[in-house]
Amino acid sequence: MTKPCTVIGIAGPSGSGKSTLCQRLQQHFAERLTLVAEDAYYCDQSHISLADRALVNYDHPDSLEHGLLAEHLMKLKQGNLAEGPCYDFANHTRTQQKVTLKPAPVILIEGILLLAHEKLRQQLDIKVYLDTENAICLDRRIQRDITERGRLEPDIRRQYRETVEPMLQEYVIPSRQHADIIIPTGRDNPVAESLLISYLSSIC
Numbered sequence: 001m002t003k004p005c006t007v008i009g010i011a012g013p014s015g016s017g018k019s020t021l022c023q024r025l026q027q028h029f030a031e032r033l034t035l036v037a038e039d040a041y042y043c044d045q046s047h048i049s050l051a052d053r054a055l056v057n058y059d060h061p062d063s064l065e066h067g068l069l070a071e072h073l074m075k076l077k078q079g080n081l082a083e084g085p086c087y088d089f090a091n092h093t094r095t096q097q098k099v100t101l102k103p104a105p106v107i108l109i110e111g112i113l114l115l116a117h118e119k120l121r122q123q124l125d126i127k128v129y130l131d132t133e134n135a136i137c138l139d140r141r142i143q144r145d146i147t148e149r150g151r152l153e154p155d156i157r158r159q160y161r162e163t164v165e166p167m168l169q170e171y172v173i174p175s176r177q178h179a180d181i182i183i184p185t186g187r188d189n190p191v192a193e194s195l196l197i198s199y200l201s202s203i204c
Contacts, residue, residue, distance in 0.1 A: 005077055005103060006203055007123055010110040011179070012130030013172050014059070014164060015137030015144070018110040021130065021193065025108060028197055032204040034076065034104040038111020040085055041069045045093040053092035059112070059167035066117050069109075072101060073123045079103045089149040105204035115175035128196075129179035134165075 010018045019037070026035045041064050045053045056063060065085075072082035086097040114120050115127055138160055145151040176182060183192040 005079075005105055005107055006125045007073060007077065007107045007109065008126045008128065008200075009114045009120070009124040010108065010128045010130065011112065011114040011172075011175060013132060013134070013137045013168055014112055015140035016130040016132035017140075017185075017188070018112075018130055021196075022108055022110045024193065025196065025200065029106065029200060029204060032104055033106040033108055033200070034102055036069075036073070036076075036084065036101060036107065036109040038064065038069065038109065038114055040087050040099070041065045042087050042092075042094070044085075050091060056092065057163045057167065058092075059163050059171075061113050061116060061171060064111075064113065066113075066120060070119050070123060073107065073109070073120070076101060076103045076107050077123070106200055112172050113175070115178040116171045121178055126181070127179045128181045128183060129176045130183050131176065132185060134168075 010022055012018055022035055026033055042058065043063060043065050045056070068085075072084055075082040080103065082101040083098040084101045086095045086099055087093070088095050109124075114124070115129065121127065138157075141160065141164075142153055142156050145156045146153060181192075183189050
């Protein structure tokens, strides 16, 4: 692919509806869009015990390999393939598998800390922030982590209280100032979703 692509970042708190919105956009545009998840780039932790992995603050920027993510975004923008990592959330580390990321007219990336990282912001042509109430985010996170990540509700609530909420206040919410578009109520805003679809349709 030699044509320039547009890179759109979808940021916001955990549980704000980023993945759901991105999946809907991906279903609509199919192969014209490549979806990249920031949380696939959590650092590999196979060198430490599972007990120690559980103690890591996964909502701090240092828990993510943003340099590798920025490198892969650059490859995609240049029209090249990138071999992205796969992350096992139950065991808190990367797997041996890779996922092939293909260049496309639209590269859609989602994650909680995208707008908090300057080098990543520089690669985003459009920066979107989903602004969803904390209570809604927590409820969604509990449902997701129980069904998809095999975790227990008391552990989820403890993690939210000890690391998610503090990092939300320190990094995620302040990063909202860098957004080009702020979408209230996250995935439950069909007007904003329609506007994004209309815009993307005009460029891909």
